[in-house]
Amino acid sequence: xxxxxxxxxxxxxxxxxxxxxxxxxxxxxxxxxxxxxxxxxxxxxxxxxxxxxxxxxxxxxxxxxxxxxxxxxxxxxxxxxxxxxxxxxxxxxxxxxxxxxxxxxxxxxxxxxx
Amino acid sequence: xxxxxxxxxxxxxxxxxxxxxxxxxxxxxxxxxxxxxxxxxxxxxxxxxxxxxxxxxxxxxxxxxxxxxxxxxxxxxxxxxxxxxxxxxxxxxxxxxxxxxxxxxxxxxxxxxx
DNA sequence: CATACTTACTTCGAAAATCAAAGCGGCATG
DNA sequence: CATGCCGCTTTGATTTTCGAAGTAAGTATG
Numbered sequence: 001x002x003x004x005x006x007x008x009x010x011x012x013x014x015x016x017x018x019x020x021x022x023x024x025x026x027x028x029x030x031x032x033x034x035x036x037x038x039x040x041x042x043x044x045x046x047x048x049x050x051x052x053x054x055x056x057x058x059x060x061x062x063x064x065x066x067x068x069x070x071x072x073x074x075x076x077x078x079x080x081x082x083x084x085x086x087x088x089x090x091x092x093x094x095x096x097x098x099x100x101x102x103x104x105x106x107x108x109x110x111x112x113x114x
Numbered sequence: 115x116x117x118x119x120x121x122x123x124x125x126x127x128x129x130x131x132x133x134x135x136x137x138x139x140x141x142x143x144x145x146x147x148x149x150x151x152x153x154x155x156x157x158x159x160x161x162x163x164x165x166x167x168x169x170x171x172x173x174x175x176x177x178x179x180x181x182x183x184x185x186x187x188x189x190x191x192x193x194x195x196x197x198x199x200x201x202x203x204x205x206x207x208x209x210x211x212x213x214x215x216x217x218x219x220x221x222x223x224x225x226x227x228x
Numbered sequence: 229c230a231t232a233c234t235t236a237c238t239t240c241g242a243a244a245a246t247c248a249a250a251g252c253g254g255c256a257t258g
Numbered sequence: 259c260a261t262g263c264c265g266c267t268t269t270g271a272t273t274t275t276c277g278a279a280g281t282a283a284g285t286a287t288g
Contacts, residue, residue: 015150015165017227018219018221019146019214020147020167022220022221023145023146023217026140026217027144028141029246030141031137031141032136033133033134036130036133044265045264045265046263046264049265051129052129053129056249057266058247058267059246061265061266062246070225071224081255084265085265085266095223095224096220099213102213103213104130104132104133106210106213107133107136110185110206110209111132143274143275161235169275169276171277172275175238196283197235197236198235199236
């Protein structure tokens with residue numbers, strides 16, 4: 001007797017496609033922290049590099065590109081002189097902040113310091 | 115006039131220590147997705163490996179160890195026979211789920227499919 | 229008993245991601 | 259005009275992840 005098809009017991013739903021998509025971004029080193037840093041307000045490259053202890057310039061640069069491409073942050077160039085660049089959260093990026101805040105709170109309660 | 119010390123304008127608060135701690139775990143490939151999969155209920159290694167499309171056995175094994183060590187999931191061995199192993203969220207792990215749900219919802223609204 | 233299949237991993241070599249350090253062009257300051 | 263800041267990029271080493279195969283133990287089939 002044929003069942004409604006489209007899934008066997010085995011293949012059945014276990015991982016959430018949306019979560020998987022989210023973690024294709026967030027599951028990369030520093031993505032989450034970069035977003036959290038920008039939550040405080042817009043910042044320049046050097047400022048972020050100094051603020052986020054441990055990230056290398058090359059990776060920071062890559063993350064900023066990825067997150068910009070994904071529409072979570074925006075890069076703005078103010079043609080000075082001197083020319084300045086600043087990164088800030090877009091609406092999409094800001095929409096993620098409640099979740100990050102919750103993660104932060106969770107870590108305070110459930111992850112040991114250092 | 116000496117200020118309260120402990121921070122210059124430059125070094126000043128930008129990245130959240132708790133968030134950084136959280137993403138030392140979550141900012142690794144597959145961590146978030148593994149947790150999300152376990153949200154549905156306990157599962158064995160093979161079941162997870164099948165459910166989470168794209169993860170390799172070696173990485174899954176490593177993530178499960180890390181997350182177990184961090185106290186987010188628990189590994190239980192039922193000495194059969196046949197012996198079976200199952201992984202499930204601890205209370206700490208469950209406490210993170212609201213945040214993951216929010217991320218998933220965010221992705222549904224802000225990240226394109228595929 | 230032999231063969232095949234399942235679970236729960238581990239091991240291995242290759243490919244990809246990350247790191248730290250140095251370099252570059254532009255602009256400002258002493 | 260040397261020195262320093264900014265916003266990156268490049269380079270080469272180290273670490274992570276991948277994908278496939280292997281291991282050990284138990285179950286099922288003939």
